Amino acid sequence: MIQAVRGMKDLLPTEAARWQAIEQVARQVFRCYGFQEIRLPLLERTELFARSIGESTDIVEKEMYTFNDRHGDSLTLRPEATASVVRAFIENHLDQGAGVKKYYTIGPMFRYERPQKGRYRQFHQINCEAFGVDAPELDAELILMLMDMLEKFGLGQVRLIINSLGCPGCRPGFKQDLTEFLARQVEHLCPDCQRRVVANPLRVFDCKSKTCQEIVSAAPTLQEQLCPDCRRHLDRVLELLSGFGLNFEINPRLVRGLDYYTRTAFEVVTTQLGTQDAIAGGGRYNGLVKALGGPDLPAIGFAIGQERLASLLTDSRLGSEPHPFLFIAALGEAARQRGFQLAQELRRLGLAVELEFSDRSLKAQMSIADRRKATYVLILGDRELATGEAPLRHMAGGGQETMALAGLAPALARRFAAEEGA
Numbered sequence: 001m002i003q004a005v006r007g008m009k010d011l012l013p014t015e016a017a018r019w020q021a022i023e024q025v026a027r028q029v030f031r032c033y034g035f036q037e038i039r040l041p042l043l044e045r046t047e048l049f050a051r052s053i054g055e056s057t058d059i060v061e062k063e064m065y066t067f068n069d070r071h072g073d074s075l076t077l078r079p080e081a082t083a084s085v086v087r088a089f090i091e092n093h094l095d096q097g098a099g100v101k102k103y104y105t106i107g108p109m110f111r112y113e114r115p116q117k118g119r120y121r122q123f124h125q126i127n128c129e130a131f132g133v134d135a136p137e138l139d140a141e142l143i144l145m146l147m148d149m150l151e152k153f154g155l156g157q158v159r160l161i162i163n164s165l166g167c168p169g170c171r172p173g174f175k176q177d178l179t180e181f182l183a184r185q186v187e188h189l190c191p192d193c194q195r196r197v198v199a200n201p202l203r204v205f206d207c208k209s210k211t212c213q214e215i216v217s218a219a220p221t222l223q224e225q226l227c228p229d230c231r232r233h234l235d236r237v238l239e240l241l242s243g244f245g246l247n248f249e250i251n252p253r254l255v256r257g258l259d260y261y262t263r264t265a266f267e268v269v270t271t272q273l274g275t276q277d278a279i280a281g282g283g284r285y286n287g288l289v290k291a292l293g294g295p296d297l298p299a300i301g302f303a304i305g306q307e308r309l310a311s312l313l314t315d316s317r318l319g320s321e322p323h324p325f326l327f328i329a330a331l332g333e334a335a336r337q338r339g340f341q342l343a344q345e346l347r348r349l350g351l352a353v354e355l356e357f358s359d360r361s362l363k364a365q366m367s368i369a370d371r372r373k374a375t376y377v378l379i380l381g382d383r384e385l386a387t388g389e390a391p392l393r394h395m396a397g398g399g400q401e402t403m404a405l406a407g408l409a410p411a412l413a414r415r416f417a418a419e420e421g422a
């Protein structure tokens, strides 16, 4: 038996229904905030991710699905969407014209991580990016949108954590201090972090090793060294969020696992997911568009992990499994033909209708209808065809009525509109 690749999950119908509902809510919220959909290739040139996420990040060093195509080009299955959105933004000249440019994209990402609950090798993100404005209002707007979306999904019990990662003005001084601090105890750091002390000391903050965590808990933080502009930016973002009654925590050690961030960085975490507690993460990346060869435009975005979100919504009413409005239990060849015609007529009117093509007893067909949670069952046999009337059974209520076969489709369509179509 050939099995699915480790860390990659099948989404079965019940779960897929919940995902559809999640995506529908997300799309509605995006629309209200002026975001437009963008759909991008899953494969990009490896260099794109190395240059944007950063050569010495875990993602680029250890987690990418990279291969050479038949032409010898190094390609990578996208581990995240931001780099691809920026590439598309530049390549398609989407910076033309005034105003903030806002895009969202929903789809699979790939990271070769150790699979565990809430962590997969193919996972999905609801991702958005906004280009063109450095105003703290945009940061606040995005964070409010994220919290708004999570609330509309029906998610309670989340914590919003915020930090500022500074800018090219204030970060180098901090990096220097951090390097000196880490260098003093370099022999206690894990081998990865020993390398990172010089190359990329900020990455030590998100190392999972316990000793590295202990060491950085006493390290200097960027909060103490933000330049006046970055300080003002952060204060204004926090002031705006407070003004909207949002609760948040400031964590001066939140650095996020990707190198492109500047200024505002944030994460939404829950206590209900065990160690994989981040549902969403994002931040500003004011230098990335320019670094990838585009105009000098500030940008900000975030991504929600769809598997983690969906696993928190299993009890909610969001996205129930689809069920047929009508099941036609047809007995005999002539009834099956008539049932087939009726089903097609009703489906064209927008109703979900199912029927069995095999020769099963009424009892067997009723039990299929029950399992499929059909609202109504129409029983159709030779006698019904002869009299022009057929029983319609209401499955949940248990009642039954007699329906004229002539004009049955419009009659059922009207009933559907009254009961379920609204």
Ligand code: HAM
Pocket (backbone or CB within 6 Å): 079, 080, 081, 082, 111, 113, 118, 119, 120, 121, 122, 123, 124, 125, 127, 128, 129, 257, 258, 278, 279, 280, 281, 282, 283, 300, 301, 302, 303, 304, 305, 306, 307, 308
């Ligand atoms: P990230 O923090 O790497 O950020 O991922 C965002 C979210 O994706 C995480 O909070 C988590 O819910 C989910 N996620 C990440 N890895 C996995 C995995 N292996 N299995 C399941 N879920 C996972 C980014 O990707 C940035 N591109 C976000 C961003 C957009 N920043 C600016 N714009």
